[in-house]
Amino acid sequence: MKILLPIIALLLTLPINASEPLLSKWDETNWKDGVAYSSYTESITGIDLEIWGVESKINHSKDNQQRLYFTPFLIRNGAQVATCNASKTDDVDNFVWKFGKQNIAMLRHCNLSSGVYVYSYTPASNQGANYIVSLLKKAKTSISVSDSDFTITLKSVGFTKSWNNFGGNAL
Numbered sequence: 001m002k003i004l005l006p007i008i009a010l011l012l013t014l015p016i017n018a019s020e021p022l023l024s025k026w027d028e029t030n031w032k033d034g035v036a037y038s039s040y041t042e043s044i045t046g047i048d049l050e051i052w053g054v055e056s057k058i059n060h061s062k063d064n065q066q067r068l069y070f071t072p073f074l075i076r077n078g079a080q081v082a083t084c085n086a087s088k089t090d091d092v093d094n095f096v097w098k099f100g101k102q103n104i105a106m107l108r109h110c111n112l113s114s115g116v117y118v119y120s121y122t123p124a125s126n127q128g129a130n131y132i133v134s135l136l137k138k139a140k141t142s143i144s145v146s147d148s149d150f151t152i153t154l155k156s157v158g159f160t161k162s163w164n165n166f167g168g169n170a171l
Contacts, residue, residue: 028142031158034058034166038145038152051075054145054152058166061122066167068132070097070106071113071120072150083119084110095121097147100135104128133163 024042039053055071074081088110095106105124110117123129135143139156146152 028153028155030155031162034162036155038154049077056154058162067122069120069122071118080116082117084117099132099145100143102131
C-alpha cells in the first residue's frame with residue numbers, strides 16, 4: 001500500500017486528455033498448452049483499466065474432433081464482462097472472419113466460462129478449419145485475423161507443437 005499511494009498521487013497530477021489514453025499497448029502471446037492471446041490494454045486515467053482481446057484455443061468439440069475456438073473478451077477494472085447471456089446458449093449464429101487474406105465462415109456459440117457468459121467462434125466447415133490450421137503451421141511468426149469489428153495479430157509461434165501435443169488430427 002505504501003508504494004501504491006505515491007503512484008496514484010503521481011498519476012493524479014498528470015494531464016488527462018480523454019481522447020488519448022494514458023496507457024495503451026498490444027500484446028500477443030506465443031501458443032503454449034493449446035492457448036494463445038492477443039490483447040489490447042488501455043487506461044485513460046491510470047487507475048481504470050480495460051483489456052480487450054481474443055483467446056485462441058485448441059479444444060475438442062462435442063463429437064470429439066480437435067478444433068480451434070476463438071473467444072473475444074473484455075476485462076474492465078479486473079472483472080470479465082459478459083458478451084452474451086444464458087438465454088442465448090442454444091443459439092448458433094453465422095459470421096465471416098478473415099484469416100490472412102481468406103474469408104472463413106464461422107459459427108458463434110454462447111458458453112459459460114469461469115462464471116461469465118461469452119461468445120466463442122469456431123470455423124463452420126472442416127475446409128475452413130483445415131485452412132486456419134495450415135496457415136498457422138506455415139506462418140513464420142504470426143497471421144492477421146479480422147472481422148467487421150476488429151483486426152488482431154495472432155502469433156503462430158508454438159502452434160504446431162500445441163496442435164500436435166493436443167492430439168493433432170488423430171484417427
